[in-house]
Amino acid sequence: MLNHKKIQIKICLGTTCHVLGGAELQNLEADLPENITHLVEVRRSNCLGLCKNHKNMKAPYVLVDEQPVSEASVVKVLDLLTEKLLSQLGDKDDSK
Amino acid sequence: MIVNNNAIRLKRQIMIRICELFYEGRLTEGIELLPYELRPRENDSTRCCIYFDREIIKHRSLAVLGRHIVNEDRPLRLKDEAAESLQSDNIEGDYSLEVLQQACAGCVRKRYFVTNACRGCLARTCMMNCPKNAIEMNDGKAMVSEKKCINCGKCLSACPYHAIVYVPVPCEEVCPVGAIDRNSQGEQFIDPGKCIYCGKCMVACPFGAVVEKSSIIQVMKLLESDKPIIALYAPALVGQFKAEPSQLVAALGELGFASAIPVTLGAAKTVEHEAQELSEIEEGDFMTSSCCPAWVETVHKHLPEFKEKVSKTATPMHYTAEYVAENFDDAVRVFISPCIAKKHEAVNDLFVDYVLTFEELGSMLVARDIEVENCTGQLIDNEIANEQKFCLSGGVAECVKAEIVNTEVNERIINGIDKKTVRLLKTMTKIPPDENFIEVMSCRGGCVGGCSVVSYDRISKRRIQELTELAQAETESIN
Numbered sequence: 081m082l083n084h085k086k087i088q089i090k091i092c093l094g095t096t097c098h099v100l101g102g103a104e105l106q107n108l109e110a111d112l113p114e115n116i117t118h119l120v121e122v123r124r125s126n127c128l129g130l131c132k133n134h135k136n137m138k139a140p141y142v143l144v145d146e147q148p149v150s151e152a153s154v155v156k157v158l159d160l161l162t163e164k165l166l167s168q169l170g171d172k173d174d175s176k
Numbered sequence: 177m178i179v180n181n182n183a184i185r186l187k188r189q190i191m192i193r194i195c196e197l198f199y200e201g202r203l204t205e206g207i208e209l210l211p212y213e214l215r216p217r218e219n220d221s222t223r224c225c226i227y228f229d230r231e232i233i234k235h236r237s238l239a240v241l242g243r244h245i246v247n248e249d250r251p252l253r254l255k256d257e258a259a260e261s262l263q264s265d266n267i268e269g270d271y272s273l274e275v276l277q278q279a280c281a282g283c284v285r286k287r288y289f290v291t292n293a294c295r296g297c298l299a300r301t302c303m304m305n306c307p308k309n310a311i312e313m314n315d316g317k318a319m320v321s322e323k324k325c326i327n328c329g330k331c332l333s334a335c336p337y338h339a340i341v342y343v344p345v346p347c348e349e350v351c352p353v354g355a356i357d358r359n360s361q362g363e364q365f366i367d368p369g370k371c372i373y374c375g376k377c378m379v380a381c382p383f384g385a386v387v388e389k390s391s392i393i394q395v396m397k398l399l400e401s402d403k404p405i406i407a408l409y410a411p412a413l414v415g416q417f418k419a420e421p422s423q424l425v426a427a428l429g430e431l432g433f434a435s436a437i438p439v440t441l442g443a444a445k446t447v448e449h450e451a452q453e454l455s456e457i458e459e460g461d462f463m464t465s466s467c468c469p470a471w472v473e474t475v476h477k478h479l480p481e482f483k484e485k486v487s488k489t490a491t492p493m494h495y496t497a498e499y500v501a502e503n504f505d506d507a508v509r510v511f512i513s514p515c516i517a518k519k520h521e522a523v524n525d526l527f528v529d530y531v532l533t534f535e536e537l538g539s540m541l542v543a544r545d546i547e548v549e550n551c552t553g554q555l556i557d558n559e560i561a562n563e564q565k566f567c568l569s570g571g572v573a574e575c576v577k578a579e580i581v582n583t584e585v586n587e588r589i590i591n592g593i594d595k596k597t598v599r600l601l602k603t604m605t606k607i608p609p610d611e612n613f614i615e616v617m618s619c620r621g622g623c624v625g626g627c628s629v630v631s632y633d634r635i636s637k638r639r640i641q642e643l644t645e646l647a648q649a650e651t652e653s654i655n
Contacts, residue, residue: 098418100185100542126547
């Protein structure tokens, strides 16, 4: 039984992220594979302030355990999430 | 309705950048750099090369500036066009949807195509079922001869490996009225005599080749002037952002609008008149709604037999604009719209001066760094009117039903105009429907599924239903 903290996913609901396609990310929970939903916590947040860096063009942003995903799509977020979950599993094996 | 694909993103990026340049006071100086900013050398190109990408971006910028796009071989001076736009009170030409030939990938005519999943099987069911002998064997695999193929689709159904696919021309596939087609010069062309301005081709084109003109420059100029500019916002706006209606109104205020009037105001009048009209029609007769301009255009250009059946009641936009014109002297009236069709309706409406789509509004908000969720609205009038439902399929019928007296309403809801529904409606001219009220909305789901929205229709719909229920609960608790 994994005792690790749930992976925190924060979807930015800021206006910039929203206008540049963030609305698609609203369905993220529905697209999470069933076997990992208990390992992930999806939250929404007001503007994360990430859009200021690149002149708005890399929005929408999603944070996966504080790591930003730019030009985020459900697929990109799931990719990073999978990477993080796998590395968590890797840590557990090492500690044995 | 998909809000996130790269064609739509690019369009919005260009719009946002142009708004930013305008707000910085450097539109003419900065616009020539725009293609380079969006496609810097180190990035990958979307098409054959960075240079082609940049060229197309220049053309797209023209449409955002409200200028004619250039399909002929002549030089394009963005700086000059920007200067012209800044001096004009209106867009150049009209609001017709056009195909930007540079961007059009010239999709191969719709066809049936054998993929390499074909196993060159013994059964040859494809060949055996083809009524025109259009399938030949080539190097052990089946191949469809385009010359002989009549697009019947039998081969697709027959193949046991599903190796045969139907490859559509997306814009033609989605156009309900056959308005977009290849012309004699071999170019994709939108026939203005057939186009109903529904915007479906614009959303469907995977290359973003269908462009619309914006009057965003004109509206931004006015907002900076001393004139009072009043926003008339469509009911669908309320579901677009995760914010209270009062916050939306506050955001509009921050953009410079003197005030924001919900179009549900005019919708109440539409309901009143439409219910009256419906109660006066003869037994056995039927009437259709008139608030969707793409529907009205469909009737005008393709279903003339329906003309008499369309309600004579004006649209909520019209009544609201009329009210504002009568009560706010000298104000400029800007309708905030979920779609392009309203731009056309507004051209012929005395009371509406400009139309801004949700996409255009969103771009302005982003350019000004206005966070709708952080705006604080005045809490006085958070009341959501019943007519909020107008932007949801079935909502207009519901409101009319609730209003009408002494008449039973038997409604038929046409949720989205597509090729199938146009054929269905054509039959109704010969065989009248059993129902007496037909509500027609061009966009699936209603206006929340409009071609220029910034939020998923399912989410907007849920949001609006939440707000309506909350408002109803509040009214009930007060009573």
